[in-house]
Amino acid sequence: MIHVGDKVQEINGILVRNKDPKEMVMILSRLSGPVTLKLGPTEAGDTGMQERSSNTRVKALFDYNPREDPLIPCQDAGLQFKKGDILHIVSQDDPLWWQAKKEGDATSSAGLIPARLLQESPCRISPRIKRSKKVRKMMYQAVQSGEFDHGEIATYEEVELFHPRSGIYRPLVLVGPPHVGRNELKRRLIASNPGHFAEVVPYTSRPKRPFEEYGREYNFITREEMESGILAQRFVEHGEYRGNLYGIRLDSITSIIRAGKVCILTPNVQAIKAVRTAELRPFIIYIRPPSLERLKDSRKNQKAMVTLEDGDTRSFDDEDYESMTILSQKLEDTYGHLFDKVITNNHLPIATTELVKIAQSVETDPHWVPISWLQ
Incomplete structure (x- = not known):
């Protein structure tokens, strides 16, 4: 029978209505023994913050228990809640x-979640509030290593429902560790409807x-033209090979x-921030490798090869499998x-079917x- 917005009127018979928290x-700190709170509903018209907050939806960017x-x-x-x-x-x-509910869960009641300030800035909170050394060290390393600047520490992202418009399609961005099968999935997706899906033709100075x-x-x-375009920020991804x-x-x-097609991209994962803009509105799909054992079996069955820097190829070895698994976890942790x-x-056929449905x-x-x- 207690609702968000109810106000405390009395504490053990002491009037506290409109007092500062x-x-x-x-x-409360001076009381001992049982504590009785008298509550009352929010007065009509006193809904400024409540009404503003009620329309706010955020995507959780971390797991919380x-x-x-x-x-x-x-x-x-x-x-x-879980990430996503x-x-x-x-x-x-x-x-x-903050107080929050899970969107779409009509049966759940509001619960407490750490506010963005608490999650982002453990070192700026009152020294009376202890923070685990593990979290403090993780946050310090993340900032010092340049993985995130202060405003990019993953907490919450305010979101809104986007309704697709016919003829204007969001680009599909496939990211993942090398050799996970992104290009083959892209090829199969395009082959499922060649007139509808299209891939970008890259530029090169060679x-x-x-x-x-x-x-x-x-x-x-020419190399000069590419360097000029890179400096002018006309490239969302570039590199030298x-x-x-x-x-x-x-x-x-x-x-x-603009041609009314779905653009399919397979950039390096570090290019996500360059393509994840209001202008492009991409839909980002991460291609994750299977378990180590399944990864070895599938690559052997497909006779998959690793392309070396000099252009030669060789078969996968145990080190390649382990490196892919480790890198995949790092990419998921970071991005x-x-x-x-x-x-x-x-x-591959099941993953292709899933990709087509998405x-x-x-x-x-x-x-x-x-x-x-x-906006």
């Missing part, structure tokens, strides 16, 4: 603890080979979108909060996107 804490949080005032009042869950923020009155055509394998330009520059230009992506979907490439869903179903993309 700090005064109420002082009253109140049972493992020594800071929460009451573990039973906490709301457990959409949370409906009910109240942000407290700077350290000379054209006799069998190649401009605009088919690559767009061939064996003395030649390669890259994907932003206008190549937008031209496919997982930016993924919209995850596909485990356990069996692509159809992106075109027809509403999805949560950063609120800045719709």
Whole structure:
């Protein structure tokens, strides 16, 4: 019978209506024995913060279990959630603890979750509030290593439902560790509807080979032209391989979108931030390798080969499998909060079917996107 927005009227018979919360804490601190609170509903019209907060939805960018949080005032009042869950923020009155529900769960009641301030800034909180050394060290290393700046520590991202529009399609971005099968999945997706899906033709500074055509394998330009475009930030991804520059230009992506097709990208995972913009509104799919044992079996059955820097190839070995598994986990730890979907490439035909279904869903179903993309 207690609802968000109810106000404490009395504490053990002492009138506290409209008192500052700090005064109420002082009253409570002087009491011993049973404590009786008299509550009353919010007065009509007194809904300023409550009404503003009621429309706020955020995507959780981390896992949270109140049972493992020594800071929460009451573990039973906490709301457990997983990375990627959409949370409906009910109240942000407290700077350290918000009240939230899981979006779409009509049976759940509001629970406490750590506010962005508490999650982002453990070192700026009152020294009376202890923070585990493990968390403090992790946050320090993340900032010092340059993985995140202060504003990019993964906490919550305010989101809103995006409704697809016919003829204007969101790019599909497939990311994952090398040799996980992204390019093969891209090839199969495009082959499922060649007139609908299209891949970007990259640019390169290397000379054209006799069998190649401009605009088919690559767009061939001079190194000076590529360097000028990179400095002008016209490339969303670029790199150097064996003395030649390669890259994907932003206008190549937008031209496919304007043509009414679905652009398929397979960039390096570090390029996510460059493509994850309000202009492109991409849907990011992470391709995860299967278990180590399954990974070895599948690559052996497919006679998969590793391409070396000099262009030669060789068979996969145990070190390659272990490196892929370790790198995959690191990529998920660092960038997982930016993924919209995850596909485990356990069996290529099954993964292809799943990818095709996701692509159809992106075109027809509403999805949560950063609120800045719709403003």
